[in-house]
Each structure stands twice: as C-alpha cells, then as structure tokens.
Amino acid sequence: MRNLLLFIVKYNRIILFILLEMIAVYLISNSYRYHNSQLIKGVRKLTLAWEGVITDTKNYLRIKKINDDLQAENTALWNLIEKNIIKTDSSFLQINDTASGAQYEVLPASVVNNSVNRIKNYFTIDRGKDDGVDVNMGVISPWGVAGITVASSNNYSIVMPVINTDFRLSSKIKSNDYFGSLIWDGKDNRYAVLNDIPQHVALNEGDTIVTTGYSAIFPPGIMVGTISEFKKSGSDFYSIKVRIATDFRKLTYVKVIRNKRQEEQLNLEKGFQ
Amino acid sequence: MINQLLRYTIIYIVLLLLQVFVFNNIQFSGYVNPYIYILFVLLLPYEISGWLLLIISFFAGFFIDIFMGTAGMHAGATVAAGFARPYILRAISPRDGYVADRELSMVAYGFNWFFFYALLVVAVHHLVLFYLEIFSFEGFFRTFLKVIFSTVFTVIFIIFAEYIRKGR
Numbered sequence: 001m002r003n004l005l006l007f008i009v010k011y012n013r014i015i016l017f018i019l020l021e022m023i024a025v026y027l028i029s030n031s032y033r034y035h036n037s038q039l040i041k042g043v044r045k046l047t048l049a050w051e052g053v054i055t056d057t058k059n060y061l062r063i064k065k066i067n068d069d070l071q072a073e074n075t076a077l078w079n080l081i082e083k084n085i086i087k088t089d090s091s092f093l094q095i096n097d098t099a100s101g102a103q104y105e106v107l108p109a110s111v112v113n114n115s116v117n118r119i120k121n122y123f124t125i126d127r128g129k130d131d132g133v134d135v136n137m138g139v140i141s142p143w144g145v146a147g148i149t150v151a152s153s154n155n156y157s158i159v160m161p162v163i164n165t166d167f168r169l170s171s172k173i174k175s176n177d178y179f180g181s182l183i184w185d186g187k188d189n190r191y192a193v194l195n196d197i198p199q200h201v202a203l204n205e206g207d208t209i210v211t212t213g214y215s216a217i218f219p220p221g222i223m224v225g226t227i228s229e230f231k232k233s234g235s236d237f238y239s240i241k242v243r244i245a246t247d248f249r250k251l252t253y254v255k256v257i258r259n260k261r262q263e264e265q266l267n268l269e270k271g272f273q
Numbered sequence: 274m275i276n277q278l279l280r281y282t283i284i285y286i287v288l289l290l291l292q293v294f295v296f297n298n299i300q301f302s303g304y305v306n307p308y309i310y311i312l313f314v315l316l317l318p319y320e321i322s323g324w325l326l327l328i329i330s331f332f333a334g335f336f337i338d339i340f341m342g343t344a345g346m347h348a349g350a351t352v353a354a355g356f357a358r359p360y361i362l363r364a365i366s367p368r369d370g371y372v373a374d375r376e377l378s379m380v381a382y383g384f385n386w387f388f389f390y391a392l393l394v395v396a397v398h399h400l401v402l403f404y405l406e407i408f409s410f411e412g413f414f415r416t417f418l419k420v421i422f423s424t425v426f427t428v429i430f431i432i433f434a435e436y437i438r439k440g441r
C-alpha cells in the first residue's frame with residue numbers, strides 16, 4: 001500500500017495526465033456516435049486479434065491430441081465396416097451372440113524406423129506386446145497392405161514389408177477371384193510380382209489385386225496393388241508385374257490387424273498339412 | 274496571489290471570447306483552424322506545479338468545448354499541451370534559465386525563445402486535437418497537413434497577440 005502511494009506520488013503528473021485524457025475521450029465518445037463506434041471498433045479489433053492468437057496457439061498445442069482422436073475415430077470407423085464382421089448364417093445366430101462381433105481388430109501405430117533400399121527390408125512400429133501386437137499380424141497402410149509383423153518386444157514390433165524378398169502374400173484378382181502368390185523380386189520398391197495365375201485367365205492392365213484372407217493374417221479384400229504389366233512366359237502361368245498400392249518411402253501411420261480367430265484356424269489346419 | 278488569479282482569469286476570458294467570436298469564423302479552405310486560446314496555457318507561470326497545470330489545462334479546454342460543442346476534444350488537446358509544457362521548457366531553456374515570478378511571455382524572454390516555445394506547445398496541442406477529431410489514423414497525411422498549416426497560423430496569431438500585449 002505504501003509502495004502504491006509512493007508510486008502515485010512519484011508519477012502523479014503522468015497518472016493525472018492519463019486520467020484527464022481518459023475523461024476527455026470518454027466525453028468525446030459519449031457525445032459523438034462516430035467516435036464511439038470508432039472506439040468500439042478499435043477495441044474489438046484488438047480483442048479479436050488477441051483471441052485469434054490464443055485460439056491458434058491452443059490448437060497448435062492440442063495438435064497431437066487431435067491427431068490421436070482422429071486416428072482413434074478412423075479406427076473405430078474401420079471396425080464398423082461391414083466386411084470386417086463375420087457373416088453368421090442367420091439360422092445359427094443367437095441373440096447376444098458375442099461371436100457376431102468383429103473378427104478383425106485394428107490398432108493404429110506409427111512407423112519409427114524404415115528401410116526401403118535393401119533386399120531384405122524391414123520397418124519398426126511403436127506398438128509391441130504391451131499393446132497386444134504379436135508376430136504374424138497384418139499391417140496395413142492408408143493405401144493398402146504394408147507387411148506382416150515378424151518380431152515384437154514390449155513396445156516395438158518389426159514388420160516385414162511387401163518389399164522384402166522373403167515376403168509371401170496370398171492375393172487374388174478382384175474382378176475374377178483367381179488367386180496367386182505375391183512376392184517381391186528385389187528390384188524396384190514400387191513393383192511386386194504375382195505368380196500362379198494360369199494363362200487362360202483374362203487380364204487387363206490396371207486390374208486390382210486384393211488379399212484373399214486365406215493366410216488368416218489379413219481380412220479378405222484389402223487392397224494390395226494394381227496390375228501394371230503382364231506377359232505370358234514359357235510355363236503355364238502369367239508373369240504379372242503389380243504396382244504396389246503402398247508407397248513405402250513415405251510410410252508414417254499404419255494399422256495393425258489382429259485376427260481374433262487366427263489361432264483357432266491355424267490349429268485346426270495344422271493337422272492336415 | 275489574488276491579483277494573479279484575477280489577471281489569468283481575465284486573460285482566459287479574453288482569449289475565449291476571441292476564439293469563439295473571431296477565430297472560429299476563419300476556417301478557410303478546411304485546412305486552417307487557428308486555436309489562439311492555447312496562449313493561455315503558454316502564459317501560465319513557470320513555477321506552477323505539474324498536476325495543477327494539467328487540471329487548469331483541462332478546464333481551459335473544457336470551457337472551450339462547452340462553447341464550441343465539441344465535448345472533450347479541446348480538453349484532451351490542452352491536457353496534452355499542459356503535459357508536454359515542462360519538457361518543452363526544459364528543452365529550450367534560455368541561457369540564464371527561468372526567473373521564478375516572471376511571465377512566460379515574449380516580453381520577458383525575447384522573440385526567438387517565445388517563437389520556439391509557442392511553436393512546440395501549439396504543435397502538440399494541434400496534433401492531439403486534430404487526431405482526436407478524426408479519431409482514426411486513416412488519411413494520416415491529410416490530417417498531418419492540417420496540423421502543420423493550423424500550427425503555423427496559430428503561432429502567427431499568438432505572436433501578433435503578444436505584440437499587442439507588449440505595445441499596450
């Protein structure tokens with residue numbers, strides 16, 4: 001209080017000056033509509049500019065959360081897509097049957113390390129055993145199939161992408177359902193090779209290649225790529241060059257797919273192989 | 274003391290009447306509005322304290338506002354002039370300094386000193402007055418031109434007034 005008084009005494013001239021000017025402006029704005037509106041306009045401009053700065057800053061600080069929310073929403077929507085729900089024959093469907101829920105679950109993940117220039121490429125994602133990620137799970141990018149998990153620690157997993165010469169994927173041509181095995185020949189990270197399509201099948205450049213779902217890793221019908229070139233070789237099969245839908249050079253966000261019934265399917269099949 | 278109060282009251286009333294009845298009627302070409310009443314703020318004694326100078330300046334402008342119906346514009350401008358006056362006096366102080374009970378007039382300190390003193394105070398007054406009138410920085414240079422022209426004319430009239438006072 002004493003300091004305040006000292007301050008007022010010390011700067012009494014300036015304080016009085018500001019006070020009297022304020023009175024003058026008040027008088028002016030009270031009696032002139034124009035001055036009043038100018039004053040209000042100025043104040044509003046000032047507050048608007050300041051509010052804009054605050055909003056921008058807030059949004060920027062929240063950007064990570066917004067991103068996470070969007071990703072979660074995206075995942076939830078993906079889980080809703082009909083093709084991911086097992087179509088139970090209506091005669092077996094029971095009320096409250098939990099088995100009629102989704103067979104596939106997806107988990108968003110970020111790529112933390114990536115290689116595209118080697119023969120045996122791998123990339124690393126930031127999800128591991130703690131998040132329920134295990135080996136032999138499918139990984140998809142926003143464009144289509146990306147790879148299969150081959151190892152996982154508590155927080156990270158290694159994914160073998162399509163562009164690894166050890167990669168095998170059972171794929172089919174969407175238009176006529178003929179299926180074959182997709183491999184990568186180690187040459188160009190934009191193209192893969194689809195084998196085992198017999199020569200009597202009619203093909204067109206640009207035909208879509210999707211997953212079959214036979215391997216119990218990917219759901220059926222996930223985008224793999226498009227036919228860019230095909231030719232008849234000496235054998236009974238085509239040699240088909242496939243343009244891979246996923247661009248591995250700019251892979252950032254992926255989704256890990258968990259097939260809830262993978263174990264059951266593989267266990268059953270094991271006895272017959 | 275009472276004598277001085279009376280003297281300044283008379284000066285103020287004369288200036289106010291001159292302003293309202295004479296100078297308010299010579300607003301030619303829209304650029305030149307001389308406001309001679311500011312001479313009152315110039316003439317206030319040197320030893321007056323800062324806050325009193327501000328309050329007297331405020332009311333000097335305020336009564337002009339009442340007569341001209343300009344609500345606060347002249348009050349704001351004269352307060353600014355009263356605020357700037359001590360700084361201006363310090364900046365242009367004559368070689369022998371100021372003498373306590375001498376009027377800050379041309380008779381006491383000479384033409385050169387008085388000219389600069391009047392010019393600076395009037396410039397501050399007119400700057401604040403015309404920008405308060407426009408109340409916006411749009412057309413900044415047009416208003417500035419108006420400030421310069423009016424300042425020149427006001428200073429000329431103030432020096433005339435000082436010559437008349439001197440000759441009396």
